[in-house]
Amino acid sequence: MVDKRKFKIGEPILEVKNISLTFGGVKAITNISFNVLEHEIRAIIGPNGAGKSSMLNCINGIYKPQEGKVIFKGEELKSITPNIMAQKGISRTFQNLALFKRMSVLDNILVGRKLHTKSSFLEVALQLPRATREEKVNRAKSEEIVKFLEIENIKNTEVGKLPYGLQKKVELGRALATEAPILLLDEPMAGMNVEEKRDMCRFVLKINDELGATIVLIEHDMGVVMDISDRVVVLDYGKVIGDDIPDIVRADQKVIDAYLGVAHD
Amino acid sequence: MKPVFMRYTKNDIINFIVLLVLGFLVIPNVIKSDYWYTSILIPWLCLTIAALGQNIVMGYTGQLSLGAAGFMCAGAYACYNLMLRIQDMPFLGALILSGLIAAGLGIIFGLPSLRIRGIYLMVATLASQFFIVWVVDKFGWFKNYDLSGATTFQKIDINGIPFHSGYMMYLLVAAIVVVITILAINMARGSTGRNWMAVRDMDIAAESMGVTLLKTKLQAFAINAFLCGIAGALYTYTYLKTVEPFAAFNISLSFKIMFMAIIGGLGTISGAFIGAAFILLFPVVLNAVGNNLFHGMIDATIISSIEQIVFGGLIITLMIFEPLGFAKLWETIKSKFRPKSQTS
Ligand SMILES: Nc1ncnc2c1ncn2[C@@H]1O[C@H](COP(=O)(O)OP(=O)(O)OP(=O)(O)O)[C@@H](O)[C@H]1O
Ligand SMILES: [Mg+2]
Numbered sequence: 001m002v003d004k005r006k007f008k009i010g011e012p013i014l015e016v017k018n019i020s021l022t023f024g025g026v027k028a029i030t031n032i033s034f035n036v037l038e039h040e041i042r043a044i045i046g047p048n049g050a051g052k053s054s055m056l057n058c059i060n061g062i063y064k065p066q067e068g069k070v071i072f073k074g075e076e077l078k079s080i081t082p083n084i085m086a087q088k089g090i091s092r093t094f095q096n097l098a099l100f101k102r103m104s105v106l107d108n109i110l111v112g113r114k115l116h117t118k119s120s121f122l123e124v125a126l127q128l129p130r131a132t133r134e135e136k137v138n139r140a141k142s143e144e145i146v147k148f149l150e151i152e153n154i155k156n157t158e159v160g161k162l163p164y165g166l167q168k169k170v171e172l173g174r175a176l177a178t179e180a181p182i183l184l185l186d187e188p189m190a191g192m193n194v195e196e197k198r199d200m201c202r203f204v205l206k207i208n209d210e211l212g213a214t215i216v217l218i219e220h221d222m223g224v225v226m227d228i229s230d231r232v233v234v235l236d237y238g239k240v241i242g243d244d245i246p247d248i249v250r251a252d253q254k255v256i257d258a259y260l261g262v263a264h265d
Numbered sequence: 266m267k268p269v270f271m272r273y274t275k276n277d278i279i280n281f282i283v284l285l286v287l288g289f290l291v292i293p294n295v296i297k298s299d300y301w302y303t304s305i306l307i308p309w310l311c312l313t314i315a316a317l318g319q320n321i322v323m324g325y326t327g328q329l330s331l332g333a334a335g336f337m338c339a340g341a342y343a344c345y346n347l348m349l350r351i352q353d354m355p356f357l358g359a360l361i362l363s364g365l366i367a368a369g370l371g372i373i374f375g376l377p378s379l380r381i382r383g384i385y386l387m388v389a390t391l392a393s394q395f396f397i398v399w400v401v402d403k404f405g406w407f408k409n410y411d412l413s414g415a416t417t418f419q420k421i422d423i424n425g426i427p428f429h430s431g432y433m434m435y436l437l438v439a440a441i442v443v444v445i446t447i448l449a450i451n452m453a454r455g456s457t458g459r460n461w462m463a464v465r466d467m468d469i470a471a472e473s474m475g476v477t478l479l480k481t482k483l484q485a486f487a488i489n490a491f492l493c494g495i496a497g498a499l500y501t502y503t504y505l506k507t508v509e510p511f512a513a514f515n516i517s518l519s520f521k522i523m524f525m526a527i528i529g530g531l532g533t534i535s536g537a538f539i540g541a542a543f544i545l546l547f548p549v550v551l552n553a554v555g556n557n558l559f560h561g562m563i564d565a566t567i568i569s570s571i572e573q574i575v576f577g578g579l580i581i582t583l584m585i586f587e588p589l590g591f592a593k594l595w596e597t598i599k600s601k602f603r604p605k606s607q608t609s
Contacts, residue, residue: 060473086475098462098470102532109454111463116474117456121484124455126446127271135272135455178474 007212009230010038012071014090014182014214019058019068021051021238028054029065030238036182041208041215043225043246046235047258052218053095055235056184059216060085060092086115091180093171095187095218105170108159109145112177113138134148145173149203165196172203181227182214183207189221201228226250234258272454277392287455288439293432303504304430309545310438311500316525316537317449318492323523325458326485327465328378329386332393333522335374336490336512337497339367339397342407344498344580348419349409355501360441363498364491370397371490378482394519402510415509418502423433434503441499445492450534452488461485462532495523527580539591548572 012035021029029051030096044052057063059070061080070077072088091112100108117138119131121166146155149169154162161169168188175183188204189197207213219225225232226246234242234249236258242249249255269275296302315333340391343363348354374393378386390467401407408416421428421437428437452458463471472478473574501508521544529540548569587594 062469062473082469082472083477086473092473094470098467098473100466100470101464103459103462107459111459111471111474111476114456114460119456121452121457121488122458125452127455128452132271133454138456144433174382174470174474 005039006209007039009040012036013038013073014059014216016059017069017070017071018246019055019065019070021054021058021063021065027127027238029058032068032235032238032240034233034240034243035214036214038181038214039212040230041204041217041228043217043229043232044218044235045220045225045232046223046241049237050235052235052237053186056092056186056218060090060184083146086178086180087102089180090182090184091175091177091178092184093168093186093188095190097155097164097167097171099159099167099171102158104137104156105151105159105162105173106142106146106155108170109142109173109177110138112174113141115121115178116141142173142177146175148176148206149173150199165192168192168200169203172200176207180213181224182216184216186218187220188217189224197224204228222250268507272451285443288443291434293436302435305545305549307431308454308500308504309434309440309503309541310442311496312522313496313524313537313541313544314442314445314499315493315496315522316529316541317445317491317534318496320529320531320533320537320563321449321453321461321492322375322485322489323526324460324533324536325453325465326482327462328375328482328485329383330375330378330390330486330489331372331387331519332390333489333493334497334514334516334518335397335605336367336371336493337500337518338401338510339370339490340364340494340497341501341508341514342401342416342510343367343494344502345408345416346407346552351531356423356549360495360498364494367494367497368487368491371486371488371493372483374490375483375486379479391516391519394514394516398510398514408510415507417507418505421502428503434580438499438503441495445495446534453534457484465532520552524576524580526585528590530592530594533589533592534593536590539595543591544576547575551575554569 015033015035017033019029019032020027021226027233032051032055044055046052054063058065058068059080061082061084064080072090077084077088099112103111105182117134119128119134123131143155146152148166149172151166151169151173154166162170168191172185172188175185185204189200192200201224204215204217208215217225229246231244232242232246232249233240234252234255241258242252242255267274270278273281292306296306315337317328318336319333322328338364340363343366344359347359348356348361351359370393374390377389381389410419421434423437428434436583453461460471460476460481460531463474463476468478471481497514505513525540526537527540527543528543529538530536551568551572553562583590
């Protein structure tokens with residue numbers, strides 16, 4: 001399967017080194033290091049509270065780790081904010097949905113086109129050529145995404161009125177609209193039924209396969225993780241307890257213990 | 266619905282034509298009394314501009330701001346001084362410059378929005394209200410050292426055409442409102458408006474998509490102040506004509522403009538028109554009803570308290586049941602009367 005890929009897995013595009021993050025006294029992440037290779041699907045798994053979401057938030061600049069560094073395309077990043085990371089080409093979805101609730105599906109996705117929109121508010125107000133041209137392109141791209149995710153029938157619906165599973169799809173669509181080469185997906189399949197999950201897996205695989213996006217995926221469903229990811233990093237209590245291809249991780253006793261809740265010695 | 270011209274749908278264009286015909290053909294031909302122009306239509310249109318600004322910062326961008334009257338004061342006195350001190354200053358040029366000066370102040374007084382939000386921000390933005398009006402009142406230069414403490418604004422002439430009568434001033438204000446409304450609609454429906462709403466609905470996600478909070482918030486504050494500045498200048502030049510800063514631009518005016526945005530419908534353009542009409546006309550209607558029905562048996566103070574009670578009640582009711590205000594209510598009613606196939 002791997003050898004048939006259009007985008008061959010390459011060099012590390014993103015590396016985190018010795019990241020530690022505490023909230024007051026609570027250690028969310030302790031000395032975590034791992035890397036993400038270009039064009040791979042990299043899963044992060046671990047029990048609840050293991051620090052998975054915190055890890056993504058450190059990468060994308062929402063949390064500021066007390067220690068450690070993030071290396072992007074071989075270059076250590078000095079300042080990391082959600083905005084800078086978006087410009088570097090890292091887009092994301094959120095575990096607890098962070099959609100623009102009172103905007104339509106299409107408008108949510110259109111916000112994802114922000115960094116492809118150069119016209120100023122004056123150009124927009126006066127509908128100058130560049131503004132109308134960009135709007136046309138952005139709308140066409142967004143319509144494509146709507147079609148790809150099979151949500152054409154709800155594209156004009158206010159997002160807040162949609163069921164959870166559809167909102168998750170819209171969030172993926174918004175991340176896709178950025179055309180970022182790296183997507184951080186925080187539990188994109190949470191709360192979905194089997195059929196919705198299967199669809200979502202299909203989309204994730206397609207995004208990776210056809211667009212060549214590098215995907216960092218947090219997921220609780222082991223079946224899904226084993227099926228679609230290239231490599232898995234396992235977190236427990238804020239530490240890395242495993243990092244390998246799915247088959248090896250699955251057989252690892254430490255990982256099994258963590259999931260079964262075996263007491264630490 | 267498919268756009269037929271630029272990004273406008275057929276409905277937009279029909280609405281637009283109907284309103285233009287109403288505003289520039291029907292009203293000028295039907296309404297002959299100066300009272301209607303000077304006391305109702307002109308202040309309504311002027312305050313609509315301010316309510317539009319308020320709606321952009323509060324309804325679209327979600328930043329609670331309460332200081333519209335301060336920016337109106339800035340716009341009014343900027344225009345007065347530009348006209349006074351620069352020879353041959355064209356009125357429309359002065360008007361735009363006044364808006365820009367107010368916009369500059371809007372950016373300064375919008376700075377707190379980068380650190381605080383909600384009701385705290387609202388209190389902080391009140392600074393503009395007090396500070397600007399105080400400065401204008403304190404330093405005689407702004408009022409050209411008029412000993413009476415009041416300022417009488419110049420008469421408007423554009424290209425030699427006098428805009429002195431209520432009728433002419435109405436045409437001028439209405440034309441400006443048309444331009445502003447089109448610009449506002451273009452922004453609200455385009456990428457600019459989407460950035461505002463993204464910041465309003467979920468700022469952290471907006472940032473993760475590359476929307477800059479700093480720029481977007483300050484832009485909204487600047488546009489709000491720009492519109493308030495223009496509104497303030499027009500309001501004084503065409504409606505008040507003689508002004509004492511503290512009396513004309515008090516906090517109650519700021520509240521009124523905020524209520525216009527809320528009652529009309531936050532995050533809608535038409536809401537500014539509806540809200541301004543309601544807040545302005547309601548007291549007039551109530552007074553007329555009070556006088557005609559009860560022949561002066563009801564005290565004026567009672568009528569004005571009834572007014573306050575109804576406003577308060579309305580705002581609370583709308584906030585609970587229809588946060589999008591009268592504009593949304595109107596849409597809902599319209600869609601109920603439309604044949605099924607046409608909806609959605
Ligand atoms: N903003 C915050 N403030 C305080 N503590 C936090 C914050 N965010 C996360 N934590 C704590 O950090 C730890 C890791 O949380 P995190 O959300 O990263 O876990 P997770 O692996 O994503 O769990 P889940 O599977 O439930 O999503 C938890 O103990 C959590 O309580
Ligand atoms: Mg999580």
